[in-house]
Amino acid sequence: MLFARSLPICAAMPQSQLTFAVPKGRILEEALPVMARAGVVPEDGFHDKSNRALSFATSREDMRMIRVRAFDVATFVAHGAAQLGIVGSDVIEEFDYSDLYAPVDLDIGHCHLAVAEPAESAGAIGSASHLRVATKYPNLTRRHFERMGIQAECVKLNGAMELAPSLGLAGCIVDLVSTGRTLKENGLVETSRILDISARLIVNRAALKTDSRVAELVEAFRADADNRKAA
Numbered sequence: 001m002l003f004a005r006s007l008p009i010c011a012a013m014p015q016s017q018l019t020f021a022v023p024k025g026r027i028l029e030e031a032l033p034v035m036a037r038a039g040v041v042p043e044d045g046f047h048d049k050s051n052r053a054l055s056f057a058t059s060r061e062d063m064r065m066i067r068v069r070a071f072d073v074a075t076f077v078a079h080g081a082a083q084l085g086i087v088g089s090d091v092i093e094e095f096d097y098s099d100l101y102a103p104v105d106l107d108i109g110h111c112h113l114a115v116a117e118p119a120e121s122a123g124a125i126g127s128a129s130h131l132r133v134a135t136k137y138p139n140l141t142r143r144h145f146e147r148m149g150i151q152a153e154c155v156k157l158n159g160a161m162e163l164a165p166s167l168g169l170a171g172c173i174v175d176l177v178s179t180g181r182t183l184k185e186n187g188l189v190e191t192s193r194i195l196d197i198s199a200r201l202i203v204n205r206a207a208l209k210t211d212s213r214v215a216e217l218v219e220a221f222r223a224d225a226d227n228r229k230a231a
């Protein structure tokens with residue numbers, strides 16, 4: 001305590017490292033140019049697919065980039081382990097973390113969350129009072145069906161949801177759709193659209209309040225998004 005009080009206040013004190021979390025899959029390709037325009041470029045090793053490192057230096061000395069699963073981006077940022085991140089609004093809505101703030105819609109990673117049923121019995125769930133649903137999004141799914149007065153029992157899967165109805169695991173699925181090809185090729189049809197999705201810049205609320213670099217980055221991403229909208 002005595003030591004902390006006697007520390008001199010020095011303007012040139014080194015700043016702590018910022019951590020920027022990005023999802024490792026499909027959003028990444030679209031996110032990298034957006035990040036570059038905001039002044040954040042990962043080191044060359046980031047693009048090497050055989051590289052097993054998860055944390056990378058960036059063009060900013062005071063920032064590293066971590067590459068994690070999409071759902072984990074929100075977890076790292078909400079807990080303050082990363083100050084900033086990019087993630088789909090599906091993930092933000094599913095978790096609903098109070099410490100997470102999503103100030104900029106990046107207008108990339110567009111898709112939507114939908115209910116899909118077997119083509120041969122499409123519409124059948126409308127009359128059910130209880131349903132078994134395969135999904136990666138149990139919270140959004142329960143909320144959606146509650147609004148319809150249907151109790152949804154969710155079977156949590158992490159991928160290949162489309163297999164569940166034909167194998168008797170669930171009556172329908174709630175999953176992401178972009179081209180619709182996966183549904184079609186697996187004998188399913190979309191019967192209800194739940195949520196339109198795009199990728200967002202997310203920040204930890206406490207970091208935004210206490211670190212001016214976070215607020216500056218939010219402004220840089222916002223200016224870029226506004227420029228693209230105006231173009």
Ligand SMILES: Nc1ncnc2c1ncn2[C@@H]1O[C@H](COP(=O)(O)OP(=O)(O)OP(=O)(O)O)[C@@H](O)[C@H]1O
Binds near residue numbers: 179
């Ligand atoms: N067709 C699509 N299918 C899945 N996600 C899509 C699609 N189109 C856009 N997205 C967005 O991409 C996000 C997934 O991002 P990404 O693939 O980069 O993460 P990931 O870490 O590889 O995901 P996972 O945890 O499934 O491995 C979704 O949360 C969604 O917001």
Ligand SMILES: O=P(O)(O)OC[C@H]1O[C@H](OP(=O)(O)OP(=O)(O)O)[C@H](O)[C@@H]1O
Binds near residue numbers: 158160161175180181
């Ligand atoms: O409408 P489409 O363009 O066909 O895209 C939708 C598919 O893409 C996603 O899966 P992904 O490829 O991310 O694999 P996953 O099943 O492992 O999540 C999603 O879960 C759908 O299965």
